[in-house]
Amino acid sequence: MKRGAAFVAKYLIYLALIVCISFFLPRLLPGSPLSVLDESTVSQNMGASSQAFQAYYAPDRPLPEQFVRYLGHLFQGDLGYSLTAKRPVLEMIGQSIGWSLLLAGLSLAVGIPLGIWYGIRAGMRENRRSFRGVALVVLQGIPVVLLATVAQLVLCYQLQIFPKRGAYCVGMTPGEPGYWLDVLAHMALPLLIMTLTEIPSIAIFAYNSTMRMKGEQFVRMANYLQIPQKVIRRRYILPNILPELLGKLSIQCITCLAGTLFVESVFSYPGIGLLLRTATANRDYTLMQGILLVVCVLGLVISGIFDLLIHRNAEKC
Amino acid sequence: MNVIHSDRLSLGASLLRWWSALSISKRVCSVICLLYLLMALFGPVFAPYGADDFSSSSLLPPSWEHLLGTDEMGHDIFSMLLQGFRLSIGVSLLAGGGSTLVGTLLAFASCYFPRVGGLIRHLANLMLILPEMVVILFVAIFAAPTMANTVLAIVFFSWPRVFRIAHAKILACMGKNKVQYTLLLGGNVLDVARKVGRDLYPVFGTLLVLQCNRAVTYETTLAFFGIGDPLLKTWGRLIRSALNYENFFYDTTFLWYLLPALLCVVGFVASLSILIFDEDRIKDD
Numbered sequence: 001m002k003r004g005a006a007f008v009a010k011y012l013i014y015l016a017l018i019v020c021i022s023f024f025l026p027r028l029l030p031g032s033p034l035s036v037l038d039e040s041t042v043s044q045n046m047g048a049s050s051q052a053f054q055a056y057y058a059p060d061r062p063l064p065e066q067f068v069r070y071l072g073h074l075f076q077g078d079l080g081y082s083l084t085a086k087r088p089v090l091e092m093i094g095q096s097i098g099w100s101l102l103l104a105g106l107s108l109a110v111g112i113p114l115g116i117w118y119g120i121r122a123g124m125r126e127n128r129r130s131f132r133g134v135a136l137v138v139l140q141g142i143p144v145v146l147l148a149t150v151a152q153l154v155l156c157y158q159l160q161i162f163p164k165r166g167a168y169c170v171g172m173t174p175g176e177p178g179y180w181l182d183v184l185a186h187m188a189l190p191l192l193i194m195t196l197t198e199i200p201s202i203a204i205f206a207y208n209s210t211m212r213m214k215g216e217q218f219v220r221m222a223n224y225l226q227i228p229q230k231v232i233r234r235r236y237i238l239p240n241i242l243p244e245l246l247g248k249l250s251i252q253c254i255t256c257l258a259g260t261l262f263v264e265s266v267f268s269y270p271g272i273g274l275l276l277r278t279a280t281a282n283r284d285y286t287l288m289q290g291i292l293l294v295v296c297v298l299g300l301v302i303s304g305i306f307d308l309l310i311h312r313n314a315e316k317c
Numbered sequence: 318m319n320v321i322h323s324d325r326l327s328l329g330a331s332l333l334r335w336w337s338a339l340s341i342s343k344r345v346c347s348v349i350c351l352l353y354l355l356m357a358l359f360g361p362v363f364a365p366y367g368a369d370d371f372s373s374s375s376l377l378p379p380s381w382e383h384l385l386g387t388d389e390m391g392h393d394i395f396s397m398l399l400q401g402f403r404l405s406i407g408v409s410l411l412a413g414g415g416s417t418l419v420g421t422l423l424a425f426a427s428c429y430f431p432r433v434g435g436l437i438r439h440l441a442n443l444m445l446i447l448p449e450m451v452v453i454l455f456v457a458i459f460a461a462p463t464m465a466n467t468v469l470a471i472v473f474f475s476w477p478r479v480f481r482i483a484h485a486k487i488l489a490c491m492g493k494n495k496v497q498y499t500l501l502l503g504g505n506v507l508d509v510a511r512k513v514g515r516d517l518y519p520v521f522g523t524l525l526v527l528q529c530n531r532a533v534t535y536e537t538t539l540a541f542f543g544i545g546d547p548l549l550k551t552w553g554r555l556i557r558s559a560l561n562y563e564n565f566f567y568d569t570t571f572l573w574y575l576l577p578a579l580l581c582v583v584g585f586v587a588s589l590s591i592l593i594f595d596e597d598r599i600k601d602d
Contacts, residue, residue, distance in 0.1 A: 018443075025456060030460060032460055138591065143538055254447075296446075
């Protein structure tokens with residue numbers, strides 16, 4: 001009971017810190033339209049002089065009053081109006097988050113098992129070269145946006161194998177026959193890119209852990225007793241590397257979230273990534289702040305889930 | 318009395334020892350990295366045109382006059398690429414070095430002063446939960462679009478990763494006998510730092526390369542979103558300009574506009590990654 005309360009308290013504090021960061025960061029940055037440090041830039045920004053901006057941020061009020069206003073808005077669920085699309089930010093994010101979660105969730109569901117399987121398998125083999133560590137490390141290092149851009153250029157436009165952009169062909173509605181097939185077709189390439197960028201680090205981690213486990217007494221005994229490799233992998237190695245793996249996966253899921261945003265912005269997939277692209281292109285401050293808040297809260301939720309999983313796993317042992 | 322041998326080698330001897338321990342692929346990669354550094358230092362000297370010179374005709378294909386052709390405004394792409402070496406590698410070194418320095422100093426401070434260390438550790442844990450790239454984007458949008466702000470944003474949000482690894486290592490190192498003796502004999506912070514540093518400088522070297530690697534990725538992604546100084550043409554900016562070209566997907570312009578900058582970035586990242594790749598114990602995040 002006490003541990004549960006400590007857990008909830010920790011995450012509430014994190015949430016409070018995120019809200020504070022999201023409030024103070026724009027106001028402390030030099031050149032920001034909300035900056036409290038240099039007053040001169042407030043009037044120079046075009047987007048900053050609009051009614052919506054003034055109404056939501058009230059930059060001429062004293063700082064504590066701004067903070068109270070901000071908290072009040074958050075509790076009412078009001079994330080402001082997007083400066084470019086003139087729609088409530090919460091509504092825009094609400095429409096897009098489904099697609100983002102779909103893409104991220106599917107890529108994790110495919111990438112994590114594949115990565116673990118490949119890492120453990122290669123770790124159990126005698127030949128170290130078969131792991132292709134160099135290729136994986138290079139793949140891990142390449143920026144996602146570049147990989148996605150090249151893939152889109154070559155596979156979508158030059159070779160015309162995959163659909164070019166979006167989540168479904170323009171004009172199709174969920175009720176029509178063939179809609180889901182269309183969605184799958186459009187999702188194929190983004191999913192492929194996402195999975196390709198996730199697998200290396202998971203595989204490398206699983207490989208390292210397996211190499212460490214291989215020397216243990218009980219694994220050597222299992223080998224001596226001629227227990228089949230598949231059983232060793234599943235029953236002996238996997239449960240023992242699970243605790244560290246869960247910690248690693250927690251960070252990996254958050255990185256995957258950011259990667260999803262970038263892949264979406266390249267492929268114009270109607271998730272949060274596309275909102276991010278329009279926000280950065282048009283300097284849409286309210287939208288950007290809303291996206292930051294939502295993505296950080298998502299990261300917090302993911303981290304909390306993995307914390308619980310690690311805890312359950314530790315208790316089981 | 319026994320003579321206590323110092324275990325410090327001269328710079329040349331330790332370099333030689335490091336080189337002879339490398340495999341072939343790593344030697345190739347370190348030569349490539351050195352070439353990149355040399356290009357960063359001396360490359361723009363060989364540029365046929367200035368990087369800001371847009372007096373040529375626009376969108377010329379490659380020729381002897383313009384080795385990689387020109388862009389929509391008439392800049393010579395080859396000169397911009399050479400300038401990009403200096404800018405991108407400079408940003409990478411500054412941001413990577415800065416975040417490594419900050420992370421290491423904070424890790425050492427948190428090991429030496431345990432109470433403050435607890436606070437810093439919690440802050441680092443929180444910052445690790447937040448997706449770095451999104452926060453950096455957020456910061457970069459609000460701040461004025463200068464190169465210094467980009468570097469500062471990257472440093473400010475990458476130090477937690479360095480902190481986590483460095484903290485674990487420094488903590489282990491401070492438990493060793495020699496550091497405990499130093500503390501017992503009333504050594505100050507600098508003495509302890511010197512003892513710890515002597516043991517751990519390979520770790521810091523690896524962290525530095527990792528962070529430089531990551532800084533290039535961040536800078537390229539930021540430039541992809543159009544953030545950063547529009548006049549300083551790093552490779553990321555060049556790639557962004559190539560993507561802005563309206564016929565990008567439909568003709569072959571990308572071959573000489575996009576591809577060179579892309580290959581430079583990928584080559585840099587790949588050779589840095591391979592350099593710190595260790596077959597026995599592969600470095601993970």
